[in-house]
Amino acid sequence: LAKTTQPISMDSYEGQEVNITCSHNNIATNDYITWYQQFPSQGPRFIIQGYKTKVTNEVASLFIPADRKSSTLSLPRVSLSDTAVYYCLVGFSGGYNKLIFGAGTRLAVHP
């Protein structure tokens, strides 16, 4: 079963780029990697998803090396409103019961 590992917390300042890495050593061949953002008292919100190499959308980039044993969420020029918990999710190829959420990375953005 895939297991994911993320840093517990990170600190940054407004305007900086933040990179959060998730390790998933036992990722299955057909598993996707998805990142979510969660604010207090809200459900997780989809940020980005990828399978390999690099994916970019209007809010983030996702870098996945060739061996797919890790992935890095990159948030460009963070603001105070990016203060949240970020989760990586690995799975789906084996069904929902094989979904593995990371423990989450608490990102604090300071003025």
Next chain:
Amino acid sequence: KAGVTQTPRYLIKTRGQQVTLSCSPISGHRSVSWYQQTPGQGLQFLFEYFSETQRNKGNFPGRFSGRQFSNSRSEMNVSTLELGDSALYLCASSPDGSEKLFFGSGTQLSVL
């Protein structure tokens, strides 16, 4: 489009009671899945329904059950509540059970 709606937002129950939580998915989404979130265990998958059929089930006791109606709305039931059932229960929907999940704001359940 309206997002995923969960009711009630907060619930307080006592041990031994049962509780029913409701989830209305995004219009057109046929897959609804449920999750338990606690500070100690993080996000854990409970079960997933697609077109009224339970397709996947997580590793939770039989006290946790659910169902999905023909309009895709879903309910989750927990019987004989225990203190450890206190958690944020999240519902998510997706068009076809794909990886892109849309979550509701959750129901915060407190068991006293």
